[in-house]
Amino acid sequence: MRCQPNSQHQVYNWLKSKQTCLLCDEAADAALAICTGCEAELPWLGGHCQVCALPLSSHGLVCGACLKKPPSFNKVEVPWRYAFPIDSLITRFKHQAKWPLGRLLGELLSQHLQHAFDEGLSRPDLLLPVPLANKRQRQRGFNQAALLSEWLSPLLQVPLQTHWLQRVIDTPAQQQLDAATRKRNLRKAFALAPDSQVTGLHVALVDDVLTTGATAESLARLLKKAGATRVDVYCLARTPKPGD
Structure with missing residues (x-):
């Protein structure tokens, strides 16, 4: 499998047996090209609006904008x-x-x-x-x-x-x-x-x-x-x- 679809030239072999983390260049721990440490340090969303996903301080809330005017999505x-x-x-x-x-x-x-x-x-x-x-x-x-x-x-x-x-x-x-x-x-x-x-x-x-x-x-x-x-x-x- 290649990252670039419909191409005759291989850009990146996603299924090679040994992956290297694309962020730190160390050996990856699993099938994806990212190590456990780098994945854990990504800015995961945490608390957010339950409709529009706006970052908030707590979980399970709906932001003021969505309460005032619910979006079409x-x-x-x-x-x-x-x-x-x-x-x-x-x-x-x-x-x-x-x-x-x-x-x-x-x-x-x-x-x-x-x-x-x-x-x-x-x-x-x-x-x-x-x-x-x-x-x-x-x-x-x-x-x-x-x-x-x-x-x-x-x-x-x-x-x-x-x-x-x-x-x-x-x-x-x-x-x-x-x-x-x-x-x-x-x-x-x-x-x-x-x-x-x-x-x-x-x-x-x-x-x-x-x-x-x-x-x-x-x-x-x-x-x-x-x-x-x-x-x-x-x-x-x-x-x-x-x-x-």
């Missing part, structure tokens, strides 16, 4: 806070095409999700990657959300549709914008493909990082308007409130 499942070294790993995967790092994060995310399913989280009928604008995908060479979905689908045994969600308007990059500007950016930015059939389905959006939730909100609203019964969000990391 039902639940965010995420293993980590967006902090070192997860932020660096995601950046290197996303902007430097370090696919082995993305594959490792996808494997760990699948373990987190499988545990959540075992604990009672409803398993979705379908995975839908958050779409990337065509221009940005040509510049980057790939859509990181689509790759994560392709790795998650067989591990979770959940079908995947990579083209049902489309980004029809190329909005400015969201990273440095506040929540209100992000929402304005995303008005009418997404559409469903003509052959998509989400009526009656529980679907899960897949992305790398959830910041303000504006993208997830826009897509969840679109999907529910089209007949989806439930929309969850699976991502690698959740950013805290500014200043936290």
Whole structure:
């Protein structure tokens, strides 16, 4: 198995017998390319909002924003806070095409999700990657959300549709914008493909990082308007409130 799908050239042999930790370069203790020590020191989420996964001081709470105005998505499942070294790993995967790092994060995310399913989280009928604008995908060479979905689908045994969600308007990059500007950016930015059939389905959006939730909100609203019964969000990391 290789990290780069549909390629004739091997980039990384994920099933080699002896793995090396991709974080510290020491021998890994298990099948994944991360040692026990580095895995334990990752910024695991801890207390968080039960709806949007915003980091909170205690478990089992719902944040003020979700109480005041419940979002269109039902639940965010995420293993980590967006902090070192997860932020660096995601950046290197996303902007430097370090696919082995993305594959490792996808494997760990699948373990987190499988545990959540075992604990009672409803398993979705379908995975839908958050779409990337065509221009940005040509510049980057790939859509990181689509790759994560392709790795998650067989591990979770959940079908995947990579083209049902489309980004029809190329909005400015969201990273440095506040929540209100992000929402304005995303008005009418997404559409469903003509052959998509989400009526009656529980679907899960897949992305790398959830910041303000504006993208997830826009897509969840679109999907529910089209007949989806439930929309969850699976991502690698959740950013805290500014200043936290």
